Amino acid sequence: MPEWKDTCNLPRTAFSMKANLQTTEPEAIARWDAMALYGRIRAARQGAPLFLLHDGPPYANGEIHIGTALNKILKDLVVKSHNMAGYDAPYLPGWDCHGLPIELKVDRELGPKKKQMSTADFRRACRAYAEKYVDIQRRDFKRLGILGLWDDPYKTMAFRYQASIVRALGRFVEQGMVYKGKKPVHWCTHCRTALAEAEVEYEPHTSPSIYVEFPLAESSLPELARRVPALAPRLTAPSAPSASSAAPASASSVSVLIWTTTPWTIPSNLAIAFHPEFRYAAYDVDGTAVVVAKDLAASVAQKTGRAFGEPLAEFDGTAMERLSFRHPLYARDALGVLADYVTLEAGTGAVHTAPGHGADDYRTGVKYGLDIYAPLDAGGHFVESVALFGGLQVFDANPRVEAALAERGRLWHREDYDHSYPHCWRCHNPVIFLATAQWFIAMEAHDLRARALSEIRDRVRWIPAWGQARIEGMIANRPDWCISRQRAWGVPIPAMDCTTCGQAVLTGALVERAAAVFDEFGADAWYERPVEEFIPGGLACPACGGTSFERESNILDVWFDSGSSHEAVLPFREHHRWPADLYLEGSDQHRGWFHSSLLVGIGTRGRAPFDQVLTHGFVVDEQGRKMSKSLGNSVAPQDVIKQSGAEILRLWVSMVDYREDIRLGKEILARTVEAYRKIRNVIRVLVANLYDFDPVAGAVPHERMLEIDRWALAKYAECADRIVRAYDDYDYPAIFQAASTFITVDMSAFYVDVTKDRMYTFGANSEARRSGQTAMFTIVDGLARLLAPILSVTMDELWRALPGGRAPSVHMALFPMGDETARLRSPALLDRFATLGAVRDEVNLALEQKRQEQVIKANLSAQVRLETGGEEARLLADCRDFLPTLFGVSHVELVTRSGSGPDGGQPRRITVTRADGVRCERCWRFVPAVSDEPATRGLCARCVEALALVAGH
């Protein structure tokens, strides 16, 4: 007896069930490299409309993490899908190479050696460090399956890029938008240097805590009387501070009490800040009307040991704005100002403000037009012109300030105060805030702010839309852009100081000189080549006319570097143009790269360098908590690649809603692996049915295909259209949903299952089987392309397993779209099968019931009697012969009830019984009779015929 199984057309394919991604991924990537795939895609799309995603440069420091991987995969989805939609969509990756983190790492690696190195040598070490991480990251990005111009990326430390940065700065300079001003930074008086936030360590420290009285200035008496009438009767001239007298203030004065833990900043006090929304009150204390925040009065009274009576008057902080208070030590006034950082947690609710010695103080000072006053030298000594304290180091000055205040009767209380205070990470001495000379881009110059806001509102499309509100708020409220840093690894600001009068000079000509030198030698030249090379002919100091200069040592904020990428890259590279269509980064870049790129774009060309900005969220753990080393909940992309494959990571990115925070953890990865397997298996069975199919010779014309095959194509066309649209909308989860439903529900559970019998048991070359193959081929060929941007390796592997001539890689192909899918659509067929599907669902329920009752086992062991009426009966009668196949049973008896059925309100009736007849040993259906012939014994007529066809060939 022959093994009938061997006469069936059982599926076979080299497209294995197990993916072996750990092997196939590196192989595919090597193949792409070998065939120069990226370049071939460029050549193939030459002349097509450009779609320009401009890469935001990751920082060339450390291994890539899951967030970097997410970002690059999203970009790859955008780029690949646009290429397949018919655009010329290049991908030019970039790296951000300058900046503090690298400087600090290199610093640490060099150790004491650094002391002997020149700045230029140190910069060379930084460059080598950055180069090393560019290589490491590039390797990992390629391993993720990302296609791009990896051989020639852009780097912010490239000579020409450095020149472009300086030229971009030059545009601001020429328009008069750059100025030199002052701003407080962390300053170590021991190391005599500015410190970045990352170089500051918070350590416990004991500071003096003092409460100081500032009397209201006489000139403000009338105004206060007007604002707070209840106080009017008490308003008389305050007593003048007197060096000789420690007597309390005159009984009829008004004062405000402040609290500070840095007495040495009192000489630099220029203002007192009040909260606009807090309630303040004036209390009679030994005859003086003392103003403090109402909620803090009790604690202040307790601290100072003074008796605060009932409030004489109450008012909001706004009542204090622009009143003048007498400085407790000097013959000048402190201005009453409003600030929302004033708290009720400690102190008096009135905050001592020295704009040259605090970040908040500085902002408030700028807002009220105060001098950024910081009369200290680099070692933290008061300059000689400061009365009482000239020459004193600030920490030595503390007790002297207290003493001077006490002498004048202005020191109400003094105690030790333990708190966490910033220290220098190198020498571990406490640091101070010190206003230093810095370069700024003025937000109001040339309407920079207003033009940026109008670009945000009117030109750029923000996806999601709330991105607009976010960056709008930031631009609207940001202070002038401080673009200078006192560091070594970056692009120097090519400014000169006049050696005669000290005037800082920065002109367009100076900038262009530097740019020309940088073009040729790189920015290291600033530290190595003679100063004359950087001084354009005829340069004279605008202040004194001097012609001798020395270089400044400030470098540019690295945000200016990366913010200039559109200027450094877009105009110069092949397949590029200015501006870009799209920037795509994490939502933190509203503050970062989008922000700086926009400002640079306005400065250089008067518009935003992008038309669309797409943002994604952050990867968090399965509980929605941020990933961190200390929590141990991080997922490393390298580990996922090793354990599951980059395809899993890519699939994960494609199925989540990247606009919000994205969860990732063990279960999610496990689910993703399951999803991958499901897709792979269904695709595998489709290909496996094509092992003997020639799409040219074997294809059945559409009109002659079986109805269910045409339905499958109609369903596929619907799915393809939806997917192509979703790519265009950057709606990747919709792609997964559509593809997954089509693959699992329409293909696996329905079409493949229902067609199985025909594909396996019919004559291999029968038109019915070829009809099915035609559908399966079209579908799997289309799915390979539709899913290629996501499952780039798997679909390329599939592409190679498919019969027929085709492009060397799926990534060079185009999506199924236009006429390719339009000709397959058929709403009528979809309708018809929706009804058939509903009937099938109900038959399944009945079958399951009988299975539970153990009347039947497999569906083929059952037969169905189906009574119905109306429209549905006509439809079912129309495809009577298809019904056993549709239900997967051996026989269907259709009974039409006139005038009833679902349309008439009566439910259809389904009766399931054990199938009559005998079981065909080849196709396993129960049939009335089987063959008796020796060669075909036990086979049904259909199988006999199928075998005859094979034999006949």
Added chain:
RNA sequence: GGGCCUGUAGCUCAGCUGGUUAGAGCACACGCUUGAUAAGCGUGGGGUCGGUAGUUCGAAUCUACCCAGGCCCA
């Protein structure tokens, strides 16, 4: 503390401008299959739509507050 955002089954997602018993896939349980087999098919259980209070004839969908979380500031 402030600005922006998020919270639907174990997981990933749908649920348009408020309107019948809140859906899909996966996972899970049970049955079938052994000619997709470290697969496949069927059936089933599972959600007070973060919480509370409102607006409304009616809210997952609108408002306020609260809780939890994220990004950026301070």
